[in-house]
Amino acid sequence: MQSSMKQSSLAVGVTCLVIGFFLGFAYTNSRNRAFIKEQGEKARAEAFAAASAPSGAPSGTPPNDAIHRNPNVESAIAEAAGKRGDFDTQTRLGVFLAENGRIPEARECFEAAVKLRPDDWQALAILGRLLAAESKYSEAIARFEMAHKLQPANGQIIVGLANALFDAKRYEDAQKWYEKALAFTPKDVNVITDLGLTYYFREPKQLDKAMDYFKQSLSIDPNHALTLQNYAVALLDANRPEEAKPLVAKLEQLAPQSEMLPAIKQRLAQANATGNIPPH
Numbered sequence: 001m002q003s004s005m006k007q008s009s010l011a012v013g014v015t016c017l018v019i020g021f022f023l024g025f026a027y028t029n030s031r032n033r034a035f036i037k038e039q040g041e042k043a044r045a046e047a048f049a050a051a052s053a054p055s056g057a058p059s060g061t062p063p064n065d066a067i068h069r070n071p072n073v074e075s076a077i078a079e080a081a082g083k084r085g086d087f088d089t090q091t092r093l094g095v096f097l098a099e100n101g102r103i104p105e106a107r108e109c110f111e112a113a114v115k116l117r118p119d120d121w122q123a124l125a126i127l128g129r130l131l132a133a134e135s136k137y138s139e140a141i142a143r144f145e146m147a148h149k150l151q152p153a154n155g156q157i158i159v160g161l162a163n164a165l166f167d168a169k170r171y172e173d174a175q176k177w178y179e180k181a182l183a184f185t186p187k188d189v190n191v192i193t194d195l196g197l198t199y200y201f202r203e204p205k206q207l208d209k210a211m212d213y214f215k216q217s218l219s220i221d222p223n224h225a226l227t228l229q230n231y232a233v234a235l236l237d238a239n240r241p242e243e244a245k246p247l248v249a250k251l252e253q254l255a256p257q258s259e260m261l262p263a264i265k266q267r268l269a270q271a272n273a274t275g276n277i278p279p280h
Contacts, residue, residue, distance in 0.1 A: 073100050080109050087116045091123060094130075103133050114143075121150040125157050128164060137168035155184030159191060171198040189217040193227045200234060207238050225255040232264055241271040 076093045083089040094109030110127040117123060124147035131140035144161035151157055162177035178195040185191060196213030199206040214231035217224055228251045235244035248268055252261060 073097065073102060076100075077102070077105050080105070080112075084112045085116065087113050087120075087123075090116070091126075094126070098130060103130055106130055107134060119150060121147045121154070121157070124150070125154075125160055128160055132160075132164045132167060135167070137164055140164040141168065153184075155181055158184065159188075162191075162194070166194060166198065169201070171202040174198050187220050189221045189224050189227060192217045192220070193224070193230060197230060200230070205237070207234050210234050211238070223250075223254055225251060225258070228254070229258065229260055229264070232268075233260075236264070236267050236271070241268055244268060 076096055080090060080093040080097070090109040090113040094106045094113065096106075097103075097109060098106035107127065107130040110123055110130055113123045114120065114127055124143050128140045128143035128147065131137075131143060141161065141164045144157060144164055147157045148154070148161060158177055158181045162174050162181055165171075165174035165177060175195060175198040178191055178198065181191050182188070182195070192213050196210040196217070199210040199213070211231060211234050214227050214234065217227040218231065221227070228247050232244045232247040232251060235241070235247070245268060248261075248264055251258065251264070255261070
């Protein structure tokens with residue numbers, strides 16, 4: 001990446017675009033999982049369904065307490081700091097703070113919760129997600145491994161561990177855990193695509209293997225934008241622009257606001273005009 005910055009001034013515009021493109025692509029695995037959106041309600045149910053739900057309420061019912069009826073982030077932070085010895089308070093407020101984008105404070109809540117109950121696999125798994133969201137990958141991996149020992153047949157924990165390993169650039173290790181995850185959810189296109197990405201990002205790249213998984217994902221969900229994006233990039237890397245062209249067109253239709261789309265289209269246009277695909 002640094003060498004790209006040293007290219008001639010004639011290439012500065014393209015270089016900047018490619019840098020932005022590659023940064024975007026590097027984040028397609030972890031950052032586009034919509035961390036809070038995916039996990040918010042699930043985390044609530046896992047962390048305190050039995051302990052916090054009102055008597056007679058169905059499992060997983062969102063808490064109906066003052067914090068959630070009248071959210072005040074600063075009050076939540078203060079309450080959490082003052083009740084570090086209360087497991088239920090830490091998990092309840094930790095989820096609330098995460099949902100409001102206060103990841104470091106949420107992580108502190110779950111660190112306190114895990115100290116109180118080291119064998120609580122739900123708290124460990126949520127703490128792993130929060131640590132990964134802060135790019136504390138080695139710590140996240142350790143928490144997921146602890147949770148996995150407690151719940152070895154939990155597919156969500158396995159995916160969380162695979163994701164953390166991926167983000168730590170331990171692609172071969174991540175591959176093995178994504179493969180284990182597919183035993184639980186064989187048609188999960190996100191897991192299949194991420195498995196393909198472990199082959200794309202390793203050195204040397206294994207483009208054919210990566211594209212096999214991207215094709216598998218699209219056979220399940222032909223409109224999965226993230227897979228279309230990754231498959232198009234891999235095809236361009238393999239110097240197969242004609243095959244990439246319909247994927248790029250479909251991506252533009254499905255996700256016109258994709259940050260990567262301009263760079264992908266530029267590479268495709270250059271390939272059509274010159275017969276050469278610009279390198280990363």
